[in-house]
């Protein structure tokens with residue numbers, strides 16, 4: 001496959017290495033500093049775009065690819081207020097757009113455990129739920145996209161919760177899931193869910209030891225997306 005990397009930073013570089021090791025060809029490695037190279041790319045030479053850039057660049061990158069009929073696998077976080085525009089464009093162009101806040105298979109198992117635990121917690125009272133996420137200091141967005149997905153999983157399954165809040169920015173409330181964001185190098189990504197009561201604490205966590213799981217997941221999805229249409233997610237890709 002010919003893969004165009006839009007965003008060639010920490011993630012783009014590892015994705016490129018994994019893609020080449022699996023026999024794929026890199027049609028381009030685009031960053032802000034060489035963005036003019038994009039004009040020289042022939043869309044017919046690209047099978048799929050893998051997009052890991054920055055919150056302010058994601059919409060432009062994704063639009064560029066969908067308008068040219070190229071399937072997009074995006075992992076950039078912090079831009080999802082624009083998702084309705086991207087979904088509309090994907091439908092209009094009969095394209096393919098895949099988004100995941102986290103491509104790691106381990107995290108996607110953790111998402112399911114989180115949903116199951118939240119559902120169980122309807123059966124009892126006295127526990128306060130909280131999310132903590134820890135990432136490296138270069139991360140631009142907070143909370144992490146993964147923490148937001150975890151909060152959404154709790155909100156959909158724990159009756160009392162209807163929203164989330166970033167601690168320090170908005171007062172905690174009975175209806176809200178508080179998320180605390182910490183920036184500590186070199187953390188690739190740690191997420192902790194805690195249910196605390198006066199009697200005990202229940203805690204589940206996922207810790208990435210490197211960026212390998214995110215990158216491999218994105219390449220596997222890029223291989224899978226060929227001939228698919230519509231707005232797709234890990235629920236379409238995974239069988240659990």
Ligand SMILES: NC(=O)C1=CN([C@@H]2O[C@H](COP(=O)(O)OP(=O)(O)OC[C@H]3O[C@@H](n4cnc5c(N)ncnc54)[C@H](OP(=O)(O)O)[C@@H]3O)[C@@H](O)[C@H]2O)C=CC1
Pocket residue numbers: 006007008009010011012030031032033034035052053054055057060061074075076077078100101102103104214
């Ligand atoms: N979904 C998932 O599984 C994961 C998602 N992420 C997310 O992926 C994104 C990238 O993370 P990471 O690689 O660590 O970040 P980096 O900052 O290391 O890399 C981002 C790169 O994007 C480039 N860039 C900025 N604007 C554009 C543009 N318009 N077109 C093309 N490239 C552009 C930057 O270029 P320059 O250096 O020239 O400024 C930079 O090299 C983040 O949003 C992060 O949260 C990260 C890990 C896993």
Ligand SMILES: O=C(O)C1=N[C@H](C(=O)O)C[C@H](O)C1
Pocket residue numbers: 077101102135139140143144145146147188189190214
């Ligand atoms: O920026 C990162 O590094 C990461 N971002 C994603 C997120 O915001 O959830 C995924 C992973 O945790 C690493």
